[in-house]
Structures are given as C-alpha cells and as structure tokens.
Amino acid sequence: DSGVTQTPKHLITATGQRVTLRCSPRSGDLSVYWYQQSLDQGLQFLIQYYNGEERAKGNILERFSAQQFPDLHSELNLSSLELGDSALYFCASSLLEPGSGYTFGSGTRLTVV
C-alpha cells in the first residue's frame, strides 16, 4: 500500500457521461498530481494542486477539471466523455518538492463505451 488511495478502481461508463475520480494523498503530502496513461501515449501530466490551489497545468482538456479540498483529497471530473478518454488515471502525491519522486496511487481504469 503506497498510502495514496484512489477510488474507484474501475469505472465503465457511456459516451457523453460525466464521472468523478477521487484521490486521497499520502499523509503529510500537500501536493497532488493527476496523470493519464493511455495505451498509445504513456503517462501524461494533467494537473497539479498544492494545498488547495492549482499549481501547474498540463495537457488537460477543457472537459476535465479538478480540485483539491481542505482535507487535501482531490477529485478529477471528466465530462462529455468520449471513447478516447478511456485510460488509466493516476493520482500521485508528494511534498511540494519531492526528494525522491512521487508516490503513485494504484489508479482508476476508466472505460468509455
């Protein structure tokens, strides 16, 4: 157990729908990162939050949004889902400046049908 908890583990939904992925960071970590891992693209950075505020943004679609709550858990909202959004979504956490890299959660596998 890495200490980073992601729910749900698997999600199957239809095109056009909206889903919410949840992440609880490791105790003491203030930063949360979201990554998307597709079969053909590897791990792509989506967005980072630090202590409730957006810190960095990657190639995140406008249909996607995220937030980090006062208790430091984070949610990634994906709307108007398309088939191409099917992927593994990872959350990772760290202190602001990780000394040894992130700690990843076990991911949420999203399948859009």
Add this chain to the structure above:
Amino acid sequence: EDKVVQSPLSLVVHEGDTVTLNCSYEVTNFRSLLWYKQEKKAPTFLFMLTSSGIEKKSGRLSSILDKKELFSILNITATQTGDSAVYLCAVKETSGSRLTFGEGTQLTVNP
C-alpha cells in the same frame, strides 16, 4: 516542449541475462531524472539521478546519468521473471515539480 525518449520499447530476455534500458531527454532546465518500475498498476520509484557519472545502485539494478549527452541507462543484471514490468523514465525541471515521462520499455523475462 520537454521530451523523453526510451529505447527499446520492448525487450524479451531469458532469466539470468543482463539488460540495459536507455533514456534520452530534451529539457529546458533539467533538475533530475527518475526511473520507475510499473508492474500491474502504480509506478514504483527506483532511482533519482541529478549528477553526471554517479552510479546509483540497488541490488541488481543500477543507473547512471550523462548530463552532457543527455541520457541515462538503467542496468539490470541476472534478470529474474519478477523483473518483468514496464520501466519508465521521467525528467523534472528546475521550476515546478511535474514529471515528464517517456513511453516506457516493456521488459519480459522468460524462465
């Protein structure tokens, strides 16, 4: 835009073989390079390299960075079936803490 390229993309070896995985990068303001192992789900941290020429070692795994030529290698000696995984290379810039990942090398070790 930062770029990380790993090679080979896929590698199949027999138990006991030694493998070398490659990672080259183009980063505006390089700070560190990290290696991760990804088995079924979450990537797990292996090494972080910041200085050229200093080998990091953990058991049968070792890694070294060349900041002049902009690449790193990950060596695995006496491979075991449990080494079968995707090995990911990532780089971190001096500003911010996001990581840019390569596509990974899929290593399969057959008994």
